[in-house]
Amino acid sequence: MALSSLFSLSFTSTPCTSLTNRHLFNFHPHLHSSSLQYSSKKREFPLPSVASIPYQPINVDYLEEEFSGHGVTFERLSDSCVAKMTVENGSSVTLMLPSGLITSYKARMWHGGTVELLQTSVLEGEDGSAAIRGGVSPAFNFDSDGEISWSPSTWALKDIRGDSHDTIQVEMVSTDAKDMVEVRYILSLREETLSSELTVSNLKSSSIQMRGGIVSHLTVSTPEATFAYGLEGSDFYNRPVFLSNFGIVPPDLSQKRGFGSGQLWGNLGLNGFLTGWDARNQKNGDKGNDSLIESEEMEGEENDNYKNLTEEMSRIYTSAPRDFTIIDRGRRNSVVVGREGFEELYIFSPGSSRESYGMYSFICVGQSAMLKPVTLNPGDAWTGSQHLHNPNL
DSSP states (O other), X not given: OOSSOOOOOSSOOOOOOOOOHHIIIIIXXXXXXXXXXXXXXXXXXXXXXXXXXXXXXXXXXXXXXXXXXXXXXXXXXXXXXEEEEEOTTSOEEEEEETTOOEEEEEEEOTXXXXXXXXXXXXXEOTTSOEEEEESEEEEEEEEETTSOOBOOOOEEEEEEEEOTTSOEEEEEEESSOOTTEEEEEEXXXXXXXXXXXXXXXXXXXXXXXXXXXXXXXXXOSOGGGEEEESOXXXXXXXXXXXXXXXXXXXXXXXXXXXXXXXSSSSSGGGGTOOOHHHHHHTTTSOHHHHOSSTTSOSEEEOOOSEEEOOSOXXXXXXXXXXXXXXXXXXXXXXXXXXXXXXXXXXXXXXXTTSOTTSTTOEEEEEEEEEEEEEEEOTTOEEEEEEEEEOOOO
């Protein structure tokens, strides 16, 4: 489910049949799931907003014909498209096009069934429409000398490889990319792992800088029953909550002094994110503007290898291991979170004061380049990836 605009194909696409509100909220198979939380208000929303900017309707019939036989099926959703990847053991992923938002990752469990590992929510947008947030999505901002900053938000389906017997790969390319910058996004589903890989190629004559991350909302019973295993000894900086286009943040947190209030990245300084040098030199500065909780130090070292995530936290780890584990004792499952290419790990927990199994029962994990951006010189290519591994088989 998606909240930002994404992809259009080069062929002539036919308009998709509109869905009514009844279709959307009462029986659509990809939206009517335990992973979606709805507002308690008795209100009829218009169709979910999968994009804040209009884009061409997607030709689903073309996609079915062109990419059939790889373990992927396509379904219309208003002017958008739902792509579902399924492997033989029953693990599946639901992807929204053109937004590139992964709204569901159902993983096979030890008890024989599948369990939803991602959290998505349908929220009311500023214009009264319904907007889908959460899941897994790339959230990046690019800067180049003399040019306006831009962020990938729409993705065109380029290729599908493999099959349901082994690995299904869906490759997308950003349609927002500026001339001479190529951004590719590849999703790989295996029986026990979902991988999200981003490759940026700079074909320009000048350097570019990239800030952001791959952001994942992992659903949990409650943060009070959730633990991060394997982070002991990692250096960290407390930072305001990162508000991406698809972020889920409780209103009381987003309105607190010191919390970011902008969308996506734009000017990171406005969202309270500093460079590593700034953070070190402001250790004893104005904590009220930069700390999640004013009594906390801005930086420190993790001293708990089995860290309970019951407290509100928004933290960037700069020396975390490449793999660590989120354990949910309430749901009796765990997820091993791995990264490649990214040097930082972002963790946000809304805290255990929220309703158990509710909209804010999640842990947000980001493989990131927030404090230290990635610089690509002319001709450079950079690849970063996140792996959500299911050890519960």
